[in-house]
Amino acid sequence: xxxxxxxxxxxxxxxxxxxxxxxxxDQLPLEASLESEQKxxxxxxxxxxxxxxxKTVESISNTSSSNALFVAQNxxxxxxxxxxQILKDSLPLEKESQDLVRELxxxxxxxxxxxxxxxxxxxxxxxxxxxxxPGTRYFHAQYFVGEDGxxxxxxxxxxFKGGAGAFDRAISAAQTLANLGxxxxxxxxxxxxxISENREVWIKVMGEKDLIDDPYNAYTKADxxxxxxxxEKKIHDDQHQDxxxxxx
Amino acid sequence: MRIYMxxxxxxxxxxxxSFAEENLPLYYWDNQDGLVSAxxxxxxxxxxxxxxxxxxxxxxKQLTENIRNFAGVRQSNxxxxxxxxxVETKNVKEDFxxxxxxxxxxxxxxxxxxxxxxxxxxxxLYNQSLLPAEDYIFELGLGTPDIKQDEVxxxxxxxxxxxxxxxQYYKLSCDRLDQKxxxxxxxxxxxxxxxRPAALVGVSAEETEVFKSFSxxxxxxxxxxxxxxxxxxxxxxxxGNESELIEASDEVEVKEKIxxxxxxxxxxxxxxxxxxxxxxxxxxxxxxxxxxxxxxxSGDRLNVRNSSLDQVLFKTQLGEPxxxxxxxxxxxxxxxINGERYVFVKVQFxxxxxxxxxxxxxxxxxxxxxxxxxxxxxxxxxxxxxxxxKGLNDSNCCEFPTVKKPTHAFTSGARAFGAxxxxxxxxxxxxxxxxxxxxxxxxxxxxxxxxxxxxxYQGTYALEVVHSGGFLVRYGELDKKAVSGMSKGRKVxxxxxxxxxxxxxxxxxxxMLHFELYKGTARGALTTGGSGFQRRSDxxxxxxxxxxxxxxxx
Numbered sequence: 001x002x003x004x005x006x007x008x009x010x011x012x013x014x015x016x017x018x019x020x021x022x023x024x025x026d027q028l029p030l031e032a033s034l035e036s037e038q039k040x041x042x043x044x045x046x047x048x049x050x051x052x053x054x055k056t057v058e059s060i061s062n063t064s065s066s067n068a069l070f071v072a073q074n075x076x077x078x079x080x081x082x083x084x085q086i087l088k089d090s091l092p093l094e095k096e097s098q099d100l101v102r103e104l105x106x107x108x109x110x111x112x113x114x115x116x117x118x119x120x121x122x123x124x125x126x127x128x129x130x131x132x133x134p135g136t137r138y139f140h141a142q143y144f145v146g147e148d149g150x151x152x153x154x155x156x157x158x159x160f161k162g163g164a165g166a167f168d169r170a171i172s173a174a175q176t177l178a179n180l181g182x183x184x185x186x187x188x189x190x191x192x193x194x195i196s197e198n199r200e201v202w203i204k205v206m207g208e209k210d211l212i213d214d215p216y217n218a219y220t221k222a223d224x225x226x227x228x229x230x231x232e233k234k235i236h237d238d239q240h241q242d243x244x245x246x247x248x
Numbered sequence: 249m250r251i252y253m254x255x256x257x258x259x260x261x262x263x264x265x266s267f268a269e270e271n272l273p274l275y276y277w278d279n280q281d282g283l284v285s286a287x288x289x290x291x292x293x294x295x296x297x298x299x300x301x302x303x304x305x306x307x308x309k310q311l312t313e314n315i316r317n318f319a320g321v322r323q324s325n326x327x328x329x330x331x332x333x334x335v336e337t338k339n340v341k342e343d344f345x346x347x348x349x350x351x352x353x354x355x356x357x358x359x360x361x362x363x364x365x366x367x368x369x370x371x372x373l374y375n376q377s378l379l380p381a382e383d384y385i386f387e388l389g390l391g392t393p394d395i396k397q398d399e400v401x402x403x404x405x406x407x408x409x410x411x412x413x414x415x416q417y418y419k420l421s422c423d424r425l426d427q428k429x430x431x432x433x434x435x436x437x438x439x440x441x442x443x444r445p446a447a448l449v450g451v452s453a454e455e456t457e458v459f460k461s462f463s464x465x466x467x468x469x470x471x472x473x474x475x476x477x478x479x480x481x482x483x484x485x486x487x488g489n490e491s492e493l494i495e496a497s498d499e500v501e502v503k504e505k506i507x508x509x510x511x512x513x514x515x516x517x518x519x520x521x522x523x524x525x526x527x528x529x530x531x532x533x534x535x536x537x538x539x540x541x542x543x544x545x546s547g548d549r550l551n552v553r554n555s556s557l558d559q560v561l562f563k564t565q566l567g568e569p570x571x572x573x574x575x576x577x578x579x580x581x582x583x584x585i586n587g588e589r590y591v592f593v594k595v596q597f598x599x600x601x602x603x604x605x606x607x608x609x610x611x612x613x614x615x616x617x618x619x620x621x622x623x624x625x626x627x628x629x630x631x632x633x634x635x636x637x638k639g640l641n642d643s644n645c646c647e648f649p650t651v652k653k654p655t656h657a658f659t660s661g662a663r664a665f666g667a668x669x670x671x672x673x674x675x676x677x678x679x680x681x682x683x684x685x686x687x688x689x690x691x692x693x694x695x696x697x698x699x700x701x702x703x704x705y706q707g708t709y710a711l712e713v714v715h716s717g718g719f720l721v722r723y724g725e726l727d728k729k730a731v732s733g734m735s736k737g738r739k740v741x742x743x744x745x746x747x748x749x750x751x752x753x754x755x756x757x758x759x760m761l762h763f764e765l766y767k768g769t770a771r772g773a774l775t776t777g778g779s780g781f782q783r784r785s786d787x788x789x790x791x792x793x794x795x796x797x798x799x800x801x802x
Contacts, residue, residue, distance in 0.1 A: 076576070093777070097534075114535040114617060118698040118736070120714045121722075122772040126539045137574035142702060144773035147784060152777045155703045161576045185754050192706075192754050197670040198782065202706060204753050213730040215540060215701050215709070218571035218596035220607075233775060233782075234670065235705040235724070236662075236756050 070169070070176035076135025076161055080173050082107065083136045083158050087231060088178040090141070091195070096151040097125040097143045104129055109139065125151060128216070135161045138217045153199075154233045159217075162205065162225030170203050170227050194234070201231050273400050276420055276431045276450040279457045279601060280565060282395040283404075286431075286450060289422030297417045297432050298333045298453040299381035300347070301464060302326050305374050311358040315371035316344070324365040326373070329353030329464040331381065333453045335370055344372040350456045354389050355463025362651050362690060362743055367460050368732060382413035384464045391461030400447050401438070404458065408437040409449070410467070420450035426604060429454055454602040537619020538700075538736070543568045544621035545614050552608035557583045557592055562605045567624050570595040570615060573607075581609065599732070636694040636742075639717030640765075640793055646692040646715070647743045648797040649723070649761055654681045656758075658794060663760075665789045666781075677781040678724060678764040679790050685759040686727055687749045691740040692797065693717070700735045701726065705762075706752035713740065714768065719788075722774050724762030725750045765790035 072078040086107070090100050097113060104111035110130035117123045123145035132139070141156040160170050171191055174180055180201060185192040189205035204210070206226045211219040219226075274291075275283045304310040312325035318339050326332075330353045337346040349369045386409040395404055412418050412433050420431040431450030438446045451458060543550055543564045551560040564570075573594040581592045590611040600606055618624055637645045656663060663680035695715035704710035708725040711734065715721060727750035734746055751759040766774065770786035781787055
């Protein structure tokens with residue numbers, strides 16, 4: 001009798017582990033899943049038609065209602081698709097600044113590459129583009145070069161033209177094209193996803209204060225409402241309750 | 249009888265001095281070009297002057313007055329006798345005026361401290377603490393900019409400036425000056441000749457760098473020492489030609505004189521074009537340095553044009569920082585100059601004080617990364633020249649980087665060094681010092697900026713400084729608002745303002761300084777891949793140092 005209970009417990013445990021493993025398979029960090037995907041799909045395949053519909057629908061099934069499968073409606077949104085795809089394709093850990101430069105060249109965006117170097121804090125590779133696709137602009141990427149000489153992406157962003165519904169369209173594009181799930185944070189002008197333990201994606205409707213003194217980009221007041229999409233190396237942890245919400 | 253005799257004596261003295269002051273040279277001040285001759289300009293009257301001098305209002309005699317924000321919260325201490333200008337605002341505050349600091353009074357006996365205002369600071373000052381600038385004499389100090397070349401002044405150091413006011417102010421008026429601006433006329437005295445002015449200079453509120461270093465003295469005090477300041481010579485005697493004084497007129501036709509300038513620009517265009525042709529375009533070549541752009545020309549000046557490219561708005565010069573606008577429709581324009589077609593792009597001049605000279609169009613060919621411009625001396629090398637302290641354990645090291653004690657302990661919770669992140673997969677590599685948004689952040693020790701502001705996290709920036717003794721600090725999560733001139737290679741003093749407290753986009757946390765400390769023995773970027781802290785191997789726990797500096801400061 002006792003052995004029978006033990007047997008049942010073991011069977012149930014195996015079954016539970018099997019189900020858990022199956023579910024866990026779809027929750028792999030984006031970077032890990034991208035690394036495996038990368039071998040099958042070359043970085044050059046940046047066309048929206050190449051997205052697998054079933055997989056995309058599954059990945060956004062738990063997201064907000066405004067984020068249906070993204071299909072570009074006009075030239076600006078085609079640019080948004082392409083830039084989002086470039087951003088996604090640059091995420092795998094082995095990708096370096098030269099890979100990104102080649103990708104941008106393919107799309108005739110006239111990339112510029114700089115090595116900001118000093119003897120004390122090493123190298124930071126900066127990639128920007130002199131040209132932009134309609135509806136998007138100010139592409140910017142920063143790669144640090146570690147002690148081992150290997151580059152890794154610290155920041156990448158671009159801007160999408162603001163306007164009615166533009167924020168939702170940018171969210172939809174990011175969720176569809178970069179396979180993002182439910183955001184960890186969403187307000188009327190900001191949304192954030194954790195794509196791994198180390199990196200996050202965020203989209204922000206830029207306010208007047210966000211535009212002042214940008215070290216690279218030129219703005220006027222007419223640019224208020226511009227949307228920035230970014231992937232960044234994490235610093236904080238939004239689930240951490242000990243960080244006190246800003247009271248100002 | 250006594251009054252009558254005194255009047256006669258003063259009149260005689262006045263006439264004598266007036267005669268000597270005839271035909272004074274006339275200039276206007278330009279931030280880029282220094283003193284520029286304005287002999288062809290007329291002088292007209294105006295009832296308004298944007299310049300005021302700060303004072304203190306209250307029961308006790310104070311040497312500073314508070315600049316406040318709209319809510320009335322104190323932002324900084326403005327030394328009395330400082331020069332300010334009015335700033336237009338929609339947010340009118342009763343009994344207060346919105347002002348911007350032109351320059352602190354360096355003659356104020358109070359020693360500068362961390363709360364002192366700086367040139368460019370804006371805020372509200374109590375009405376009664378704003379005094380007429382014409383009641384003061386401004387003696388220019390060591391930080392006065394160069395005047396380029398001139399015959400009247402070798403330099404402007406120690407020259408004395410007095411705003412002319414005779415129940416009205418005076419301003420320059422001529423075709424080549426921007427008619428939207430008022431160049432208010434000052435009398436300027438040489439160092440050793442304080443009995444008569446050497447020149448008249450018009451200064452616009454849009455271009456005030458001439459007053460970035462000065463000490464001010466009330467005229468009443470000056471008059472005790474120098475009799476010339478006892479009386480106000482009428483302007484008509486100073487310029488020696490009454491007909492040049494005309495009534496104010498706001499409708500003056502603007503004449504563009506671009507034909508003559510075109511020749512110089514074409515020469516510069518050709519030179520830069522030849523340089524460009526010599527280079528082999530290689531898109532994968534990394535420019536050594538950053539990608540912040542400057543004007544790169546072989547000549548001195550380059551025309552900045554309007555959007556239709558048919559008018560010259562103003563001039564720019566070699567090395568001036570620019571930011572290129574990228575419009576969403578990829579707008580650029582072409583212009584045929586001397587048979588060559590050039591692509592023009594819209595740029596912003598971020599360091600210009602003049603609001604009407606912030607934007608314009610220049611040929612794209614002349615915009616390069618600073619380190620990629622062969623006409624500019626390389627700033628890639630960064631050196632630490634002054635070893636004022638020997639390291640973190642030096643008794644003189646260091647000062648706490650916030651202006652007041654953090655609002656929450658940085659030794660505990662998620663703010664502490666080593667606190668878990670991402671469910672323990674990462675560790676916090678800094679101490680988070682919570683304060684209030686846009687509060688100044690100070691350099692903990694003397695040092696050199698080795699990497700200027702870069703995108704750090706969720707709309708905040710970071711700055712990397714090597715401090716005397718070799719240790720390194722990454723000042724993270726800085727606000728968008730920048731401290732002017734805080735760029736790579738800049739030497740900083742202990743407690744010098746290097747940035748402002750920022751707040752991340754997600755609003756997850758209070759405004760803070762994310763303070764990372766490194767021993768300075770390793771090489772390579774501060775952030776690394778991998779696990780744990782994901783920082784360079786010489787990362788230090790800053791807690792004990794911060795606690796020591798905090799207890800010493802507060």
